[in-house]
Amino acid sequence: MTDPDRNAAIWYKDDGYRPDKNGINGRRVAGASFLKGFFSHADVSEFVSLTTGSQSADSFADLLKEHGRDLPARAAFEEKPQQMNTVGTVYFPAPTMRICCGSGRRSGWTPIRFAALPTPRPPKR
Numbered sequence: 670m671t672d673p674d675r676n677a678a679i680w681y682k683d684d685g686y687r688p689d690k691n692g693i694n695g696r697r698v699a700g701a702s703f704l705k706g707f708f709s710h711a712d713v714s715e716f717v718s719l720t721t722g723s724q725s726a727d728s729f730a731d732l733l734k735e736h737g738r739d740l741p742a743r744a745a746f747e748e749k750p751q752q753m754n755t756v757g758t759v760y761f762p763a764p765t766m767r768i769c770c771g772s773g774r775r776s777g778w779t780p781i782r783f784a785a786l787p788t789p790r791p792p793k794r
Contacts, residue, residue, distance in 0.1 A: 678719040680720075684697070685700045704736075
């Protein structure tokens with residue numbers, strides 16, 4: 670059995686992960702590439718999305734099926750933090766944590782760890 674502490678809830682909205690549906694840009698391509706790798710290589714017993722609604726949760730589950738992993742996709746909703754109690758990390762792909770941390774204070778969820786990928790800055794000339 671896998672260690673649930675190794676899992677992460679993925680903050681998910683189509684706009685950040687679906688260049689096939691929303692048009693190609695860097696963050697969507699990066700998000701799609703991240704999920705492809707996570708879905709392919711994560712040693713987890715379930716995949717958890719942190720979303721604001723059932724439409725995003727369904728899209729996350731569909732994307733998991735497209736990647737061929739036969740594991741459950743479970744949604745945790747921002748306004749119900751207790752649904753996230755089996756994971757200790759939230760992956761939040763944004764240049765700032767202010768948005769996510771602000772949501773956490775309002776809704777009451779406080780995950781143990783955040784895994785954020787900052788937006789790279791262009792080199793100085």
